[in-house]
Amino acid sequence: MAQAETNAALTFEDFKTEVISDYKIAVVSRECSLLGRREVLTGKAKFGIFGDGKEVPQLAMAKAFKNGDFRSGYYRDQTFMMAIGEMTIEKFFAGLYGHTDINFDPMSAGRQMGGHFATHSLDENGDWKNLTAQKNSSADISPTAGQMPRLLGLAQASKIYRNVSGIDNKTNFSINGNEVAWGTIGNASTSEGLFFETINAAGVLQVPMVMSVWDDDYGISVHARYQTTKENISEILKGFQRDEQGNGYEIFKVKGWDYASLIETYQKAAKIAREEHVPVLIHVYQLTQPQGHSTSGSHERYKNTDRLAWESDFDCVRQMRLWMIATNVATPEELDDIENNAKKDVLEGKKAAWNAFINPIKEEQSELVALLEKTASGSINKVFIEKYISEIKSIKEPGRKDLLSTARKILRLVSKEKLHGELSKWISGYTEKIQPKFSSHLFSASGKNVFSVKEVLPTYNDNEDADGRVILRDNFDAIFAKHPETLVFGEDAGNIGDVNQGLEGMQEKYGEFRVSDAGIREATILGQGIGMAMRGLRPIAEIQYLDYLLYAIQIMSDDLATLQYRTKGRQKAPLIIRTRGHRLEGIWHSGSPMGMIINAIRGIHVLVPRNMTKAAGFYNTLLETDEPALVVECLNGYRLKEKMPTNLGEFRTPIGVVETIREGKDITIVSYGSTLRLIEQAAKELEETGIACEIIDVQSLLPFDINHDILKSLQKTNRLLVVDEDVPGGASAYILQQVLEEQDGYKFLDSKPETLAAKAHRPAYGTDGDYFSKPSVEDIYEKVYAIMSESKPSQFPELY
Numbered sequence: 001m002a003q004a005e006t007n008a009a010l011t012f013e014d015f016k017t018e019v020i021s022d023y024k025i026a027v028v029s030r031e032c033s034l035l036g037r038r039e040v041l042t043g044k045a046k047f048g049i050f051g052d053g054k055e056v057p058q059l060a061m062a063k064a065f066k067n068g069d070f071r072s073g074y075y076r077d078q079t080f081m082m083a084i085g086e087m088t089i090e091k092f093f094a095g096l097y098g099h100t101d102i103n104f105d106p107m108s109a110g111r112q113m114g115g116h117f118a119t120h121s122l123d124e125n126g127d128w129k130n131l132t133a134q135k136n137s138s139a140d141i142s143p144t145a146g147q148m149p150r151l152l153g154l155a156q157a158s159k160i161y162r163n164v165s166g167i168d169n170k171t172n173f174s175i176n177g178n179e180v181a182w183g184t185i186g187n188a189s190t191s192e193g194l195f196f197e198t199i200n201a202a203g204v205l206q207v208p209m210v211m212s213v214w215d216d217d218y219g220i221s222v223h224a225r226y227q228t229t230k231e232n233i234s235e236i237l238k239g240f241q242r243d244e245q246g247n248g249y250e251i252f253k254v255k256g257w258d259y260a261s262l263i264e265t266y267q268k269a270a271k272i273a274r275e276e277h278v279p280v281l282i283h284v285y286q287l288t289q290p291q292g293h294s295t296s297g298s299h300e301r302y303k304n305t306d307r308l309a310w311e312s313d314f315d316c317v318r319q320m321r322l323w324m325i326a327t328n329v330a331t332p333e334e335l336d337d338i339e340n341n342a343k344k345d346v347l348e349g350k351k352a353a354w355n356a357f358i359n360p361i362k363e364e365q366s367e368l369v370a371l372l373e374k375t376a377s378g379s380i381n382k383v384f385i386e387k388y389i390s391e392i393k394s395i396k397e398p399g400r401k402d403l404l405s406t407a408r409k410i411l412r413l414v415s416k417e418k419l420h421g422e423l424s425k426w427i428s429g430y431t432e433k434i435q436p437k438f439s440s441h442l443f444s445a446s447g448k449n450v451f452s453v454k455e456v457l458p459t460y461n462d463n464e465d466a467d468g469r470v471i472l473r474d475n476f477d478a479i480f481a482k483h484p485e486t487l488v489f490g491e492d493a494g495n496i497g498d499v500n501q502g503l504e505g506m507q508e509k510y511g512e513f514r515v516s517d518a519g520i521r522e523a524t525i526l527g528q529g530i531g532m533a534m535r536g537l538r539p540i541a542e543i544q545y546l547d548y549l550l551y552a553i554q555i556m557s558d559d560l561a562t563l564q565y566r567t568k569g570r571q572k573a574p575l576i577i578r579t580r581g582h583r584l585e586g587i588w589h590s591g592s593p594m595g596m597i598i599n600a601i602r603g604i605h606v607l608v609p610r611n612m613t614k615a616a617g618f619y620n621t622l623l624e625t626d627e628p629a630l631v632v633e634c635l636n637g638y639r640l641k642e643k644m645p646t647n648l649g650e651f652r653t654p655i656g657v658v659e660t661i662r663e664g665k666d667i668t669i670v671s672y673g674s675t676l677r678l679i680e681q682a683a684k685e686l687e688e689t690g691i692a693c694e695i696i697d698v699q700s701l702l703p704f705d706i707n708h709d710i711l712k713s714l715q716k717t718n719r720l721l722v723v724d725e726d727v728p729g730g731a732s733a734y735i736l737q738q739v740l741e742e743q744d745g746y747k748f749l750d751s752k753p754e755t756l757a758a759k760a761h762r763p764a765y766g767t768d769g770d771y772f773s774k775p776s777v778e779d780i781y782e783k784v785y786a787i788m789s790e791s792k793p794s795q796f797p798e799l800y
Contacts, residue, residue, distance in 0.1 A: 019259075019329050020338070022083070026055040026317050027339050029079040031346040032092045033291065036114065040295040044354065044397070045096045048295040049115045051076040053288040054214050056316035057254075059083050060262035061212060064270035065182060068132040068175060070535070072151035073184035075115035075140060076214065080184075084135045086119055089349025090356070097357045100437035102568050104356055108139070109568040110437070116140040120570040121534065126446025126626065128536060130172045132179070138534055139567045143558050145185060145192035149524045150559055152198050153531020153539075155181035155207035159277055160537060163513045166484040173536035180273045181531070183211040187285075188219020188227045194523055194555075199249075199281070201524045203240055206247050208273040210266075210280045214256070216287040221302040234283035242278065250280045256287035257319035288315050358397055365398045368407060368426070375423050381413040400434055441569040442603050448626040450605060451706070455654040456620075458613055458645035468612030469638035471645065472502040475616035478649025480510050483538060483623055487514040488578070490525055490542025499544060500580065500638040502612075522551035526577070530560050533573035538623060546581025546632055547591045553600055560628055561603030574626045576619065577604075580633040582674040582725055585770055587762040590635075592673075595730025597630070598701050605629035605655060606702040608672040613642050614699065617653030624652070634674045656703035658710060664694035667719040667784055670710060670735055672698045675725055675775060682780035689796070691788055701731060704738045711743040718750040719787055725774050728757045751791050756783045 033050035040048040051058070054076050062083030065071070071080070081087035094105040095114035102109040107118050118139035123129055138150055161170060162177025185195065190213060202209050213233050217224045224231040234253045242248030250272050254265045262284070269280040288311040292299030300308065312318075324330045330338075369389060376385035392398070392406045407427050414420045443449060479486055488503065494517035497504035507515040518525050522543055529541030543549050549556075556577070563573050582592050598606050607629055609615040615633050622629050645651055661676065662683055669679055676697055683693040694713050698705060714720060720739065724732035732755040739745040740753060756775050763773035782799060789796040 016329050019324060020334075022059045022259075023320060023324060023330070023335070024338055024342065025082050026059060026079060026320060027342040028089065028346060029055050029082055030317055031342050032078065032089060035346055035350055036093070036096050037291055037295055039093070039096060039350070045114070046098070047113055048096060049075045049113070049293070050291065051078040051115070052290045053216060053311075053316065054256070055079040056259050056320050057212065057214065057256050057262050057284045057287070060259070060266040061182060061184075063263060064210075064266040065135060066180075066270075067135055068179040069135060069182060070154040070179065070531075071117075071137040071182045071184070072147045072154055072531070073117070073137070073140060073182070074144075074147055074186060074189070075142065076186070077117060077184055078115065081117050081137065086135065086137065087117070089346055090353045093350045093353035094357065097353065099353070099357045102570070104353070106570075108566050111566050111568065112140070112142075116142070116566075118567050118571060120567075122570050122572060126444060126448070126569055126572070128169075128172060131535065132172060132175050138531070139563060139571050141558050141562070141566075143554065144189040145194040146555065146558055147183065148185070148192075148194045148198035149527020149555050150530045150534070151181055151183040151209060151211075151527070152201055152205070152207065152524050153528040153533070154535060155202065155209035155279070155531070156205055156528055157532045157535035157537055158208050159205070160487065160513055160532065162277070164484065164487075164511075167537075168485070169536070177208070177277070178274055180208045180210055180270060183209060185211070185213055186219065187213055187215035187217070187224060187233060188222065190233050191219070191227050197521050197524050198527065199237065199240065201519065201521055201528075202279040203248055204519060206277055207279060208277045210269045210273050210282065212282045212284055214287055215283060215285040216289045218289065218293075218299075218302075220293045221297070221299075232283075234281065237281060240281070247278075250278055251283070252280065253283045253285065256284045257314050257316040259320045259323055286314060290315060361398055361400060361403075364400070364403055364430070365392065365395070368403050369393055371423065371426055372407070372410060375410065375414060375419045378419055379414050379417055384413055385410055404430060404434070441567075442565045444564060444572065444625070444627045445569055446626055448624070450621070450625045450627055450629075450655040450703075453621050453624045453652055453655070455657070456617075456647070456650060456652040458617070458643075458651040459647045460643050461646055463644045463646070465641035466644045467638065468640050468642050469500050469502045469504075471642055471648075472612045472616055472633075472638075473497070473504050473506070474644075475619065475648045476503060476506055477509070479619060479623065480506065480514065482649050485536065486538040486540065486623065487516070487532075488540040488542060489516040489518050489528060490578070491518055491520055491544045493517060493542045498542065500635075502633075502638065522548050523555050526552040526555045526560070526575075529575040529577065530555070530563075530573045533575040533628070534571060538574065538576070540576045540578050540619075543577060543579040545589050545635070546579050546593070547588050549577075549579055549597065549630075550593070553597070556604060556630075557600040561601040563603070564627075565603060572626055573628055574622075575628045576622050577628070577630045578633070579630070580635045582632075582634055583636050583770065583774065585763070585767070586765040590763045590770070592725035592758070593730070594701065594724070594726045595732075595734060598731060598734060601630070602702065603628075604702070605700060607631045607655065607700045609653065609699065610634060610673055610676045610697050611637055611640070611642055613645060613651075614653050616645075616648070617651050618655070620649060621652040621655060629655075632673065636674055653699065655700050656706040658699055658705045658707075659697045660694065660709070660713065661697050662693060662695040664692035664717065666692045666717055667721060667787060668694045668696060668710065668713040668717045669721045669723060669780075669784070670696045670698060670739070671723040672701070673725070675723055678775065678777050679723055679780055682777045682784065685777070685781055686784055689785070691784060691796075693784060698735065701734070704735070705743070708743045710739050711745050711748070714739070714745045714748045718748055719791075720745065720749060720753040721784060721787060722753075722755045723775055723780060723783075724755065724757045726757055727760050728755070730757060732757045751787050754783065754787060756780060
């Protein structure tokens with residue numbers, strides 16, 4: 001349509017063909033929504049959220065969307081995905097059924113419910129494809145507004161590629177920064193803080209972003225008057241409108257059923273964002289939602305008669321049909337044929353998708369029934385087994401749960417019989433075959449995973465010792481020189497070189513695009529990193545203190561940590577998150593909420609170096625991998641002296657490998673970070689009483705001790721103490737579970753395994769607050785002494 005307005009060579013027949021093609025996509029998408037709802041209500045699918053009512057604006061968006069562009073949207077954008085050629089009828093229904101084959105459901109291989117869209121940025125080996133040669137969609141997540149922070153980073157990547165030279169393989173990710181990041185969101189979700197934080201940050205950064213708000217007046221069942229001031233998102237964002245005096249947004253408002261105006265608006269928006277790197281907000285209003293929010297209910301429950309009548313009249317597909325007839329693009333009869341054919345095509349596509357989904361399971365059902373009948377024939381429990389066989393045969397549309405659950409129940413009945421082994425073998429083989437369909441790719445399965453990088457030790461000469469922060473600074477200098485695609489950003493990270501001077505002078509040397517300050521907005525700092533990492537850059541997102549990570553934990557947990565998993569290895573974001581924590585003073589700046597963190601962000605590596613040389617080695621290692629990680633530097637270690645390595649940028653700390661930093665024979669003490677210095681002091685004092693402590697630095701919590709070196713230590717000492725700054729039952733409980741359960745460490749213990757953690761409250765302020773809130777040297781000494789006293793009371797009489 002827009003081409004018809006700007007290109008005189010386009011004939012009316014060409015124009016008609018284009019519009020009719022759009023209408024076909026719209027009615028196919030609508031039929032998918034209608035039939036998809038019925039599939040849920042009949043039990044073939046579990047749940048559905050569909051894009052009905054949003055078809056026409058998504059057609060307009062797709063026309064302005066070019067190769068290399070990225071979408072970061074939400075679960076109603078099916079028409080857009082169809083319009084860019086990334087969604088077919090069969091793929092739509094495969095996603096609805098949860099098909100675990102990525103060839104049938106390329107969006108998530110059944111790991112997310114339908115309506116969560118993604119394209120493949122990686123090939124089957126985990127290597128980057130040429131993203132500028134395809135249209136891209138970052139993988140959706142359900143949490144409302146959770147797509148917003150990532151959108152900021154996707155847009156900022158274009159700005160980096162336009163302004164930073166020397167990046168290898170740049171043209172696979174960007175053509176002069178001309179790519180636009182397109183965001184979509186429902187009007188009610190603009191109430192979330194992440195929306196406003198992102199809108200503000202994008203205006204500050206002036207990134208090429210087009211943000212579409214689909215406004216149908218409701219959020220689930222709640223009207224806009226309870227959601228948005230003035231019931232109008234573009235009205236309240238007018239202050240962001242750019243003017244001659246400063247930067248800002250271009251803001252458009254357009255009716256969601258007006259095909260011609262939508263096309264014109266989206267073409268204008270794309271041109272502004274693409275050429276000028278100015279963010280654009282498009283408020284698409286007067287939209288409808290014909291089937292309500294989801295398959296969980298009906299919109300008739302909360303919309304009055306007048307509203308329902310208006311929605312019927314102003315349904316965008318109906319309005320497009322009327323416009324096509326009025327402008328002689330098509331006759332009613334031609335459009336009737338299109339609609340009838342769409343119904344047939346969607347029905348046939350649905351059947352094909354269902355057969356592709358169910359037939360392999362039916363084959364597995366037949367295989368199991370044959371084995372069970374054989375098992376029953378020689379069993380004393382034949383009558384009971386035959387009952388199970390009858391039940392499993394009667395299931396017309398089986399799930400794999402039905403098959404495996406039945407087989408495992410029958411296994412109990414034949415555990416002492418001859419055919420037990422064959423059934424047991426089938427169950428093990430079936431589980432081994434099927435489990436990866438649901439559990440693979442939490443971490444990278446490529447040749448660049450963290451275990452592919454070998455340790456490189458720091459080398460030293462006779463250089464004098466240096467402050468830890470100087471080692472970090474000089475190592476970052478080496479990193480930025482070696483990796484031009486690397487950049488760092490965060491609060492105070494730029495001009496002053498971070499609060500602890502670990503980036504001193506780096507902005508002056510490498511420029512503001514690579515070493516930059518950010519506003520006080522942790523969630524979108526993370527989002528910047530996620531989006532840029534998804535486009536081939538190697539960002540380091542700095543969160544000033546570990547306690548502040550809580551602002552961003554939802555983004556880390558729901559988006560970054562699940563990305564490889566929810567795309568079955570077809571998207572990645574190798575973001576490095578840099579922060580600092582432990583042992584300062586006060587409730588908000590000295591927390592160590594590691595238990596919460598490690599349990600919320602499975603899918604991200606959590607590294608806890610005890611000094612700055614170890615931290616620098618982790619950064620060097622991570623830049624050779626394709627996985628995200630959190631690095632927690634010790635807050636009280638920046639001014640402590642360490643030897644200056646001579647191979648800065650090259651030495652590498654291994655990930656998942658512990659280090660024994662003191663040998664001993666009586667007890668193994670396991671810890672990490674700043675607490676190790678206290679443990680070392682306590683060990684020196686314990687040695688004076690005849691207790692030899694072996695101290696192990698875990699170095700990384702995720703992954704944990706992949707070589708089981710702690711177990712080897714327990715085989716020697718037969719006693720275990722885990723010391724941690726987290727609350728009781730936090731990271732210390734996790735470490736204990738890993739050692740006792742995963743490593744079977746309990747087999748070698750002569751004493752009860754113990755933990756020593758901080759108090760359950762946040763640490764109080766001041767030196768005394770630290771002493772009475774977290775483990776002290778005396779606490780550690782007395783805990784170890786008590787363990788030894790329990791086993792050797794005559795040698796170590798009780799202290800209390």
